[in-house]
Amino acid sequence: MTNPFCLALDMKSWEEALRLLSRLTPKPAIVKIGPLLYLRESGRIEEWFIRTDQPVFLDFKWHDIPNTVAGSVEAIPGSCVKLLTVHAQGGKKMIRAARDAADSRDASGKGRPLVLAVTVLTHLDGPQLAELGIQGRQDAVRRLGTLALESGADGLVMSPGDLAMARKEWGREPLVVTPGIRFPERNRVQNDDQILAESPENALQKGSDLLVVGRPILESPDPPTSWSRLLFSWTPPPET
Numbered sequence: 001m002t003n004p005f006c007l008a009l010d011m012k013s014w015e016e017a018l019r020l021l022s023r024l025t026p027k028p029a030i031v032k033i034g035p036l037l038y039l040r041e042s043g044r045i046e047e048w049f050i051r052t053d054q055p056v057f058l059d060f061k062w063h064d065i066p067n068t069v070a071g072s073v074e075a076i077p078g079s080c081v082k083l084l085t086v087h088a089q090g091g092k093k094m095i096r097a098a099r100d101a102a103d104s105r106d107a108s109g110k111g112r113p114l115v116l117a118v119t120v121l122t123h124l125d126g127p128q129l130a131e132l133g134i135q136g137r138q139d140a141v142r143r144l145g146t147l148a149l150e151s152g153a154d155g156l157v158m159s160p161g162d163l164a165m166a167r168k169e170w171g172r173e174p175l176v177v178t179p180g181i182r183f184p185e186r187n188r189v190q191n192d193d194q195i196l197a198e199s200p201e202n203a204l205q206k207g208s209d210l211l212v213v214g215r216p217i218l219e220s221p222d223p224p225t226s227w228s229r230l231l232f233s234w235t236p237p238p239e240t
């Protein structure tokens with residue numbers, strides 16, 4: 001990765017997405033495309049997938065029976081998708097099916113997307129988790145994360161508030177991706193649903209490998225300046 005930043009393209013039009021991307025320097029290491037944009041612009045996105053060399057994080061958070069998830073991974077067009085998501089709650093067999101399908105893409109020359117397992121969604125607070133029968137967020141992240149890593153997931157998605165526990169539990173090795181990033185000095189986004197959000201500085205310091213950032217850039221009155229602010233939070237490693 002050229003930098004530890006993923007831009008979530010959660011907008012309604014593909015033109016808007018391309019226009020925003022063209023204004024950002026340096027480019028995000030990877031751009032995230034999920035249902036919000038894909039379902040509106042699937043035709044153009046699929047064409048772009050075939051010809052782009054921009055790394056893509058395809059975020060459909062699959063949570064289905066193993067056969068359906070494997071078939072969905074196989075169906076991804078082109079070879080630009082480097083990261084994809086499944087829900088850890090889909091269970092061992094589903095995660096393994098996603099990983100096997102990712103491996104078989106590699107065998108057929110399409111490259112191997114890394115399979116990320118979403119542990120506990122970053123909007124779920126204590127009362128909502130209790131309604132789901134889950135007592136204790138970090139305990140659930142630990143349990144689901146271990147299950148996912150043992151089932152072939154390459155990495156985990158979690159809130160930055162879970163990072164300290166994650167690095168203690170699994171060490172530096174697994175790839176950990178964190179949405180829920182907010183600039184403390186300009187923390188308001190519309191309908192904000194992230195709990196345990198952290199500044200980019202804190203998330204990096206606590207050991208996040210990839211920060212997923214959407215609305216703080218998309219809703220900024222000046223996206224290039226907000227993007228520079230984000231980049232400024234990161235110290236590139238010394239060149240060897």
Ligand SMILES: O=C(O)c1cc(=O)[nH]c(=O)n1[C@@H]1O[C@H](COP(=O)(O)O)[C@@H](O)[C@H]1O
Pocket residue numbers: 008010032034059061085118120121122123157158179180181194212213214215216
């Ligand atoms: O898998 C994800 O990317 C994801 C998992 C999660 O638990 N929480 C979460 O917010 N996300 C995604 O991360 C992005 C966060 O966007 P902002 O809250 O606008 O910065 C959105 O595209 C979400 O779909």
